[in-house]
Amino acid sequence: MGASKIDNFTPAQIHLAVYAKALGHPARIAIVQFLAQRKACLCGDIVNALPLSQSTISQHLKELKNAGLIRGNIDGPSVSYCIDEKIWNRAKRALGNLFENCDPANELNRFPEPKSMTV
Amino acid sequence: MGASKIDNFTPAQIHLAVYAKALGHPARIAIVQFLAQRKACLCGDIVNALPLSQSTISQHLKELKNAGLIRGNIDGPSVSYCIDEKIWNRAKRALGNLFENCDPANELNRFPEPKSMTV
DNA sequence: ATATATTATCGTAATATCACGCTCATGGGA
DNA sequence: TCCCATGAGCGTGATATTACGATAATATAT
Numbered sequence: 001m002g003a004s005k006i007d008n009f010t011p012a013q014i015h016l017a018v019y020a021k022a023l024g025h026p027a028r029i030a031i032v033q034f035l036a037q038r039k040a041c042l043c044g045d046i047v048n049a050l051p052l053s054q055s056t057i058s059q060h061l062k063e064l065k066n067a068g069l070i071r072g073n074i075d076g077p078s079v080s081y082c083i084d085e086k087i088w089n090r091a092k093r094a095l096g097n098l099f100e101n102c103d104p105a106n107e108l109n110r111f112p113e114p115k116s117m118t119v
Numbered sequence: 120m121g122a123s124k125i126d127n128f129t130p131a132q133i134h135l136a137v138y139a140k141a142l143g144h145p146a147r148i149a150i151v152q153f154l155a156q157r158k159a160c161l162c163g164d165i166v167n168a169l170p171l172s173q174s175t176i177s178q179h180l181k182e183l184k185n186a187g188l189i190r191g192n193i194d195g196p197s198v199s200y201c202i203d204e205k206i207w208n209r210a211k212r213a214l215g216n217l218f219e220n221c222d223p224a225n226e227l228n229r230f231p232e233p234k235s236m237t238v
Numbered sequence: 239a240t241a242t243a244t245t246a247t248c249g250t251a252a253t254a255t256c257a258c259g260c261t262c263a264t265g266g267g268a
Numbered sequence: 269t270c271c272c273a274t275g276a277g278c279g280t281g282a283t284a285t286t287a288c289g290a291t292a293a294t295a296t297a298t
Contacts (some may be wrong), residue, residue, distance in 0.1 A: 003219060004253080004254095004286070004287085005146075005170060005171060005286090005287080008144070008169075008170040008171075009145035009148070009149060009274090010145075013145040013148045013149055013152075014145050016142070016145075016148050017142065017143055017144050017145045017147070017148050018143075020139045020140070020141075020143040020148075021138075021139070021140070021143030021144070021295065022141035022143075023135065023136065023139035023141070023143075023214075023217075024136055024139040024140030024142075024143040025130035025136050025256085026125060026129075026132040026133050026135075027124075027128070027256090028130045028135045028136070029128070029135050029136050029139075029217070030128060030132055032217075032221050033132075033217075033220070033221060035221070036221035036222070036228050036229070037228065037229055038229065039223070039229055042274080042275085043274075043275055043276090044273090044274065044275080047275095051124060051127040052124060052127075052256095052257075052258095053257070053258060053259080054275070055201070055257075055258060055259070055260085055275095055276090055277085056256070056257050056258065056278060057275095058255075059255090059257080059268090059276080059277095061268045061275095061276095062276085062277095063255090065259085066142075076264095076265065076266085076274095077264060077266070077273070077274050077275080078265095078273095078274060078275075079274085079275065079276085082223065083221060083223045084223075085222075085223045085224055088218070088221070088222065088223060089210065089222070089224075090220035091218070092128075092206055092219075092222070095142075095214055095218070096215065096218070098142075098148070098151075098152075099207070099210070099211035099214070101152070101155065102151050102152060102154070102155035102202060102207070103155070103204075103207065103208070103211070104155065104158070104202045104203075104204045104207060105202065105204055105208075108128075109155050109156065110155070110156055110157065110158055120273095123256070123257085123283085124256090124257075130276050144285090144286085146286090161244075161245090162244070162245055162246095163243085163244065163245080171286095171287075172261085172287070172288055172289080173244090173245075173246095174245095174247080174248095174288065174289075174290090175286070175288070176245095176289075177245065177246060177247085178246095178247095178285090178286075178287080179286090180245095181246085182285090191245095192295095193295095195243095195244085195246075195294090195295055195296065196242090196243060196244045196246055196294060196295040196296065197243085197245075197295090198244080198245060199248090
C-alpha cells in the first residue's frame with residue numbers, strides 16, 4: 001500500500017504492528033478463539049464453525065501463520081493448526097507493554113515537557 | 120474489500136479487531152508512543168518527529184481517532200491530540216483478555232474435546 | 239483586509255486485503 | 269487403479285490502505 005516507509009521504524013515497532021495487524025480482522029479473532037478452545041484442530045473444523053468459505057479461511061490462517069501466531073502441523077492428509085505458545089506469549093508481552101507504557105493515567109510514562117519543544 | 124461479512128461476528132470480536140487494526144501499522148505505533156510521552160501534543164510535533172509527510176500523519180491520526188484510541192482537542196488553529204484514557208483502557212482489557220483466554224498454556228481455556236467432532 | 243501557521247481534505251498512484259471459486263497435490267479406501 | 273476428502277494455492281474482482289503533493293479551511297497576528 002503506497003510506498004511503504006517501514007525502514008524508518010524500529011524492529012520493536014514493526015513487530016508490534018505485525019502482531020496487531022494479524023489480529024485486525026474479526027475472522028482472525030474468531031479463528032484464534034476457536035483454536036484456543038481445542039488445543040489443535042483441522043482447517044475443516046474452522047470452516048464448519050465460521051460462515052466463510054474454505055479458501056477464505058485458508059488465507060486468514062496463512063496471515064496468522066505469517067505473523068507467527070499459529071502453527072500448522074501436517075497430520076496425514078490433514079493439517080492440524082494450533083496457537084504457537086512462544087510467539088503468542090511474545091505478542092502478549094509486547095502489546096501488554098505498549099498498553100502499559102502508553103497508559104495516559106501513568107505519569108511515569110511522560111517526559112518532563114521540555115520548554116524548547118513546546119514554544 | 121471484497122464482500123465484507125462482518126455481520127457474522129460478535130460485537131466483541133469486531134471491537135477487538137478495530138483496536139488491533141488501528142495499531143497494525145508501525146507509524147501508528149510510533150504515534151501513540153510519542154503521544155504517551157507528551158500527555159498531549161500538536162500534529163506538527165508528530166510531523167517533526169516522524170519521517171512522514173504531514174498529510175500522511177494526518178491520515179494515521181484520523182484512523183486512530185476513528186478507532187477511538189486518541190482524541191483531538193481544538194485549540195485555535197492547532198489541534199492538540201492525546202490518548203483517550205477510557206478507550207485506551209478498554210482496548211487494553213479487551214486485548215489482555217484475548218491473550219489470556221487464548222493462551223495455549225492455560226488448560227482452563229479448553230473445551231473437553233467432544234469425541235463427535237474430532238472423529 | 240492580508241499574511242501566517244496549523245491541520246484537514248482531495249486527487250493520485252501503488253499496493254494490500256478480503257472473499258470467492260476453481261484447480262492442484264496428497265493420502266486413504268473401494 | 270480410480271475416486272473421494274482434505275487443504276494449499278492461483279486468479280478474480282471489489283474495496284481499503286499508504287503515501288504524497290496540492291489545495292482548502294480555520295484561527296491568530298499584523
